[in-house]
Amino acid sequence: MQPTYFINHGGGPCFFLNPGPMRDGWSELEAYLRDFIGTLDKQPRAILVISGHWEEVRPTVNFGAAPPLLFDYGGFPDHTYRLTWPAPGDPTLAIRVRTLLGAAGIDSGADTTRGWDHGVFVPLKVMFPRADIPTVQLSLQHGLDPATHLALGRALKPLRDEGVLIVGSGQTYHNMRGFMGGGGSADPAAEAFDAWLRAAMTDGATRDRSLIDWAKAPGARQAQPHEDHLLPLMVAAGAASGEQGQIAFHGHAFGKPISGFRFG
Template structure:
């Protein structure tokens, strides 16, 4: 695949997203899980309609990859990484065969380095489930090239907001930026007992995303002071992709595009879009 990533095009600016990607290989477990993921699947499947066109590529920042520097996948045919345990045997043989994009990888590295942030390539890295599970709902034919970009160890919110700002030009180059995590991620506190803390944090998060841009960033940088913050995220790797999406959003408004208040027996969970959907006024 040939891609030109060196200049801004005249295409309309794409939105950015923070999505809750669900647990493990859920798209391949519908028989076992029934309708547990029906609402999330529908929300993910609606994203191409919101975008209004097929992106040239997707840059996915997954909660499941951390590295010493911001590291970009440069493999043209990324393998699968089955980074989960305790699931049925068939889920360790699933495939999501989207191509990679070395051209986009080079473009991303250049943008990150130009912002004074540390960048690196990984030519062997494969797709983790923070990518392939939501992508199976978003683009089931795996026709859109995808490049993953790591979080940086330390998980500094300001540094990841800065990363998003550095990546913002990609939005005008028909590259979709997606932060993939979970709005609530405490595996030791699921079910009905998590109802109140997950709602408290989710309410705060939605108010924050929908705030004016300057206030939005200020609140996100102080996320650990939010109600039930450390119950919702004992470790914040599943929240930090939101910082990237918000940083890349610039002045664009944020809106909640998916919400459940009883997910997995009691969790309040959400996903968000920054920027207008196709056909909407910016």
């Protein structure tokens, strides 16, 4: 059975900039993502990604056979808009995702034209540079309800026995004012929220309830003013509901703590 993961996808295409402050600020995360494939017991046959950069009225599956890249960022050098990551899509897996959601009573949609946003192609280009594993993206659902997204994950758990790696791609800290204005200084609220997350994610017995009530955690709204980048964690955790979690990564970016998790 494949585990599921929540990863931080970093600041846009910073991993592909020349050395300098913008890239250096993400150096710990970049090193982890580059070594990610070595943490897997076996290579997945396919990857399902849930990114914080795609929301729809109902969960929607990307059916593209060869999705283009969606350069949904601005202000970066020209070469970052010419990046490539030509991994194939997997329409058969997309059908399977919708079938599993339907069996759980979850209405879903299909999209045949949308490209992969940078929450998909930026980290996966670092993690799987050969771009040889079929990949499918699933959207978040408007409203960003934690219980709803945990249920999405639970519905998709059978994919793990089918060799599919489920990856939630977001940020455990996603306050852009904090990133840009913190100057790398200590941030007690951010540290408190990250410590809470690290404790809560390792306990399979209580993790779901903790995630439903995440906004009550210390420092929660300072770390996540808008929780779109936290919801992929709910899906990844839901796909391993009740199973033990592990802290797969812990580091800092521009002085803010960020953590990644493995479930199952």
